Amino acid sequence: MRASLIQIAVDPDESVEARRVRAASLVVAQRGADLVILPELWPVGAFAYTAFEAEAEPLEGPTHEVMAKAAAEAGVWLHAGSFVERADDGTLYNTSLVFSPEGERVAAYRKIHRFGFDRGEAVMMGAGEELVTVALPDTILGLATCYDLRFPEQFRGLVDAGAETLVVAAGWPERRRSHWTLLAQARAVENQAYVLAVGTAGTHGDIQQAGHSIVVDPWGEVLAQAGADEEVLTVDLDPDKVRTTRDQFPALKDRRLGLASPL
Numbered sequence: 001m002r003a004s005l006i007q008i009a010v011d012p013d014e015s016v017e018a019r020r021v022r023a024a025s026l027v028v029a030q031r032g033a034d035l036v037i038l039p040e041l042w043p044v045g046a047f048a049y050t051a052f053e054a055e056a057e058p059l060e061g062p063t064h065e066v067m068a069k070a071a072a073e074a075g076v077w078l079h080a081g082s083f084v085e086r087a088d089d090g091t092l093y094n095t096s097l098v099f100s101p102e103g104e105r106v107a108a109y110r111k112i113h114r115f116g117f118d119r120g121e122a123v124m125m126g127a128g129e130e131l132v133t134v135a136l137p138d139t140i141l142g143l144a145t146c147y148d149l150r151f152p153e154q155f156r157g158l159v160d161a162g163a164e165t166l167v168v169a170a171g172w173p174e175r176r177r178s179h180w181t182l183l184a185q186a187r188a189v190e191n192q193a194y195v196l197a198v199g200t201a202g203t204h205g206d207i208q209q210a211g212h213s214i215v216v217d218p219w220g221e222v223l224a225q226a227g228a229d230e231e232v233l234t235v236d237l238d239p240d241k242v243r244t245t246r247d248q249f250p251a252l253k254d255r256r257l258g259l260a261s262p263l
């Protein structure tokens, strides 16, 4: 299974419309891959809080339209990263979309853990309430967004729901790049799952982005890692490796659920 992670640069000098067109052409250029993934809030920028209201879109708005077409044109499963969704009741969400190779939306995931403590996304957006998995022909994806990476119980919940490949769409700051790499490997090791974590390049909202998108196998080995700039990271995965790792080192079976805190 070939996965391409598009670490797109988010630069305030480029309009959202221009970036949508560019992101779509980057997706189409990945024809031949099985799965293509974009990062968190790439249309507006994860830290461009002041633009969230103005750039919010309905679920089936411009980002949905452009990405559905790009998935169909490329003939790939597309995790289209996330955008600022305005729900019917006016609440904003950090929402990721997944499309089939025919361009049908098969999933929408609203970020569960909002970042910013007492500012930014944490106060401007609503929190997602549902774990989301997506069955592909060769693997089951479990979806997460950026700050979610710090919450292992979300990933355990996804694994309990069948996830074998954990996808993290992010806009992670350079300042905490060491956490990004460490946590991506930790989530892979503890869940015996692939982790495909894609961030953005560039600087937005005055926050320099880490880039360094990363692919980790179910044994915790880093299969590939990007640099800081815009880049497409393409990796071949063996979906059977999740099953063999879990069979040969069956640590997940030794959980003491009665003692651990519930989800």
Ligand SMILES: O=C(O)CCC(=O)C(=O)O
Binding pocket: 046, 114, 115, 145, 146, 147, 148, 150, 171, 172, 173, 176, 179
């Ligand atoms: O947890 C972190 O250090 C970064 C999280 C973040 O930037 C986000 O969720 O947007």
